[in-house]
Amino acid sequence: MTATFDLASSSVRDLNQALHDADRGSFHIANPRGAHAVAAGITSEIAVQIDGSVGYYCAGMHQRGAVHIYGNAGTGLAENIMSGSVHITGNATMSAGATGHGGLLVIEGNAGARCGISMKGVDIVVGGHVGHMTAFMAQAGDLVVLGDAAEDLGDSIYEARLFVRGDVASLGADCVEKEMRPEHTERLTQLLEASGLDASPADFARYGSARELYNFHPDDIDAEVAAAKGATS
Template sequence: MSTPHPVTTVDLAETPLRDLNRTLHQARQGSFRVLNPRGAHAVACGIDADIAVEVHGSVGYYCAGMHQKGSVYVDGNASTGLAENIMSGTVRISGSATMSAGATGHGGLVVIEGNAGARCGISLKGADIVVGGNVGHMSAFMAQAGNLVVLGDAGADLGDSVYEANLYVRGEVVSLGADATEKDMRAEHVRTVAGLLDAAGMEADPVDFKRYGSARNLYNFHIDDIDAEVARRAG
């Protein structure tokens, strides 16, 4: 049985952000408690190890940006680009996130216990996002792969130009974006939602969700060929 690592505390009221991130980048294991983030940007970005970070307070832009392997928990709210381009591991916040939460995430899990603003999961590339509340307009815009699970409602133009990502919404959807459509909620999708709810620690019945995805009408240009038709008619 391994010995638990002591928790390292970093107080951003006294320690420069650079020192915090350098410490987190050099760590290979352990737990860290970050105090007084006071809305600082780029808190705990670029983590690349199995470490656990707890941030006590709200953070600014790009908290846990390009995150890999470990976990980040924010007890507060987050501004733009929470866990942008996450590759693996987990990022969770107790409050709400503003724009572009989980943008372009390639893997891992992002959990937002409150609401997420506009463009949540924009250009998603394989990560999973679970939002306890609502998501704003243009969420999952151009989302390519992965899952967005929304326990509340979705704003306008959900899934505009979506590719192969799956969008699960329990509540109302104001409108779907270009080429987005409602799809069958088959058993495999119910299992996916159940698994993500379990991973996120959220209570909901997976059968209450509707699934949205790409109608695949924008995948290729539609090119006419009148000359060929005229030639055919001429025999």
């Protein structure tokens, strides 16, 4: 049994309340017309299909359910996702999957700037390109990009793994290319399969943390002190 919500006539608040009250079943959402916070805060294993483009924070704070969007999304798609899955057929703008702790986010099109910023365990698969500062301060989880990555990929990254098939415009501070070991190929194969996107794991390069920013280096403070002394003398 599928319940239908037409956002041309019902409010996002009523829709989200119904989704929060449900503990099973499937929902179909029509005419989102760029509305914000559509299907945010789901906590149960429901299936939600959204026909059309959504605004900010669609499927934010998502847990356990499966959300499938046929369209594009604005800022913060699946922000702080904890578990479950969010899949979009089109593009997502800034900060998709930001701070996500778990679950799977699949973006068939392009993702804008800061995709996966501060990701803490979410897995993200992007069919197209990703914008600048993607995976900034990423802490855990895997990010797969079938297209290219713009400037400063993985800046100040902790321990997330980044797999990119296309070109990387530049790597951010402390992000380096790393060897693809068998366990990485295996994990990448799983993620591609789960996403439904077609690509060969052999075509990807892996990037991750050089771990140079983990510790404070006494040499750096010596250099600072020397520079300060030089400036005042």
